[in-house]
Amino acid sequence: MNDEPELKFRGGWMMAFVPVAIFLIFCVLYFVVLDAFDMTALATGGFIALLIGALLARNYGKYWDAVMAGIGSPTAVSIVMVLFMVGMLGQLIKDSNVSGGFVWIADQAGLNGAALTLFTFLACCLIAMATGSSIGTMFTAFPIFYPAGVLLGADPTLLAGAIVSGAIFGDNLAPISDTTIISASTQRFRRKDGAADIGGVVTSRARYALVAAGVSAVAYLVFGGTGAGPVDSADLAEASDARGLLMLIPIAVLLAVSFYTRNIFLAVTVGLILGTATALLSGLLEPSGVLGVVDGAPTGYLVTGVASLLPTVCLVISVFGIMGVLRAGGVLNRIVDALARGRLAGTPRGAETAIGLGVSATTVLFGGVNSASMLAFGPIADEIGARQQLHPYRRTNVMDCFAMGVSCVVPVFSAFLFIGALLTGGHEQAPALSTVQLFGATFYPLVLTVVLIVAVATGWGRRFEGADGVAVRQREDAAEPVSV
Template sequence: MTDQKQTDDTLTFRGGWTMAFLPVAIFGAFCVLYFVVLDAFDMTALATGGFIALLIGALLARRYTKFWDAVMAGIGSPTSVSIIVVLFMVGMLGQLIKDSDVSGGFVWIADQAGMSGAVLTLFSFAACCLIAMATGSSIGTMFTAFPIFYPAGVLLGADPTMLAGAIVSGAIFGDNLAPISDTTIISASTQRFRRKEGAADIGGVVTSRARYALVAAGLSAVGFAIFGGAGGAAAVDEAQLAESANPLGLIMLAPMAVMLFVAFRTRNIFLAVTAGLALGTVTALLAGLLEPSGVIGVEDGHATGFLVGGVSALLPTVCLVTAVFGIMGVLRAAGVLDRIVDGLARGRLAGTPRGAEAAIGLGVSATTVLFGGVNSASMLTFGPVADEIGARQGLHPYRRTNVMDCFAMGLSCVIPVFSAFLFIGALLTGGHEGAPELSTVQIFGAAWYPLALTVVLIVAVVTGWGRRFEGPDGVAVRERVEAPVPA
């Protein structure tokens, strides 16, 4: 009876079940094409690749309608819908921080304190950490920070390679730890509880992840402080520096602190975003950082303001989430995910909690490299697999989330020939007078945070540091509960 039911329910393909991987292969090809061949980082293009992959994959399905039923089931899953809704909410908050010029406040501090050399490199790292934490966007932080910190920092005696590595590292740190980051939301939302309803809450995930991120950030900070200087500083363009500096931007750190406090205290991202948006909007208006039209308005017949802009900015990412979950729906309906999970779970590697964590780390790292360092896409793809592998060993959703996220934000996202982060970083070092244009290989050697994070997570997996299991009612416990956790 079971075999017959499985045969009736399983999505089948001409050429065998391995053809279910065709959409994944086509999607991966789009990642390589845009990031490696064309040197372009475009989430809309990736989403397009995902939808094209589905259109082609459907032609190989034995039952065309059943293929699209599987796609719709994947897109309409609770995990997919929750990720999309949260992304739209946090998009507005991130746009508010960008528009209110927080980065200009950090430039003002550096100017007033007379920072130069290694001190400025270290400061740039810390500033980018905070900007990325506040905005939840690593790529957005890089586009904001490079034009401001890179040319001025080189002129003030910072080592160009170390300074670029510090900016990239700070952007990845914030993306790794920010409650409003798409990677944090995706990694948490894909890991479900087995002893109660729901997925890992973002506040609990970030709180438990901080130990790994802060240790890696501390190690990176020491390196930037020691090796971040290049010698004597040249004369800086004071007019350019003054134009970039804006002390008022620092006032926006207050609503962001409130947002973080609410997120950690209530573990409810919607309440935290509401608090951040309300207080941040009022603060920006009173401080003169935004006009009322900067909140919501119309210009030349087009809607403007950070509320509209925040939603618009996240549309490409939402499209990517939709495409990837459609692909995941196909893999699940074809029984591919069950095959992968069973193969890993029955193997010697994943036969223990430590081995399951190692399997998650290796799996998500390989997927991240395949997807050109786009860790949001890699975690969307590998998240359900990590969820099943970790649950079979009773690992708590927080632990599964952190192992997956930190390995995806580590070495695998900065491989020089595949990394979108490094391609963008190298691109943004060009065109600055007096500052050299760097290669991806050069920046890789100075991107210390993702490298340090990988080392920290390897130590955590080997030693069991921070490992927790899911106890009754989803409580995190140190010892594995004897009763098996249903997958």
């Protein structure tokens, strides 16, 4: 972390935190004060923070050299490329109406009450895994499942919580999720080149995510009904489309390729080709829905998919620019050294605890936007964990799962809960809910936090980096490592 030239500020090294403070002010302003979730606004805050921070640098040129070094880092560039690729795939899945297929199943099976709450949770899990977008899943699922589900006897609060929980689960585990990509890309190997591969990360993370999802599913089944009898719902039938289930085929192939090859670019390519063919042959998309021009404006999921990720890419660029300033100013070194030399991070368990606490605090400060929090805290987690020889998969999973836990659903700060509460409004059949009501019903992130605390305390799933990056059960300085 000492590759960059030292950058000095007027007023001392603490002035390097000014861009961070300005960025946090934008997070609080938009998510807490204005109740507006907008990644472009966050990115704007980041760029404004960089401009103001430059005025405090003793050497203006070196400041912008540091910004460019952060933006041009291999981690930042790889994240941007992957985000654009998966943006196209996620848009394909949305446009081909996978959610309509799940609604068709619920309608045909006559699900109601608690069973419908459970089904909604599972459906949202799969939709979010397929699209890689928690926010996109919420905007898709709430108008379809929430009013109809209440009519069919589901408890309104728990039904809304099930939608938010399913969206967070998919974001937590999806190979094409921006949070999965960011958390993996920020954790580098020390015994070989490169960062944690997404396929390996998702495979190793599944044990924690599936346990939390299983417990949540049982809770929704037990508590998710109001006792009302089944009610005929024209809205449910109108929103259903069995053809959407066909898109599960390319999704399954994509997941298989991702897990087998551990190459997200190959997996996305296969998914795009097979998914496009399936959508066109089934009539879910017209050729113009793939790529075209209408009235002089470009159309198709390829264009809209890239466009939908532009705000997130801008956020990545601004945050990595800020991280470049912190690195060049020696701030990251100071933070890592303070944590690593402290008593807490002096053991593997302590290092994981420090990562969990650090990313949780950062996520709360960033309004529950875990992609931004992991961009900021990722390099710190990388250094803390590497000093205890923790494998990149383990560092990634501890950071990602804590960022997806309680810290992303704190009622007064959470963008997830603000959006969820917003989407419960405006329905004649169902009540509008507050963020506090949603918090207690959003089981998955709450249970996931407990699962990770147990994993850190007991060492469940803990692996260290051995020769050539192989995951081993013991550190080399502790005993002879055993390959796993």
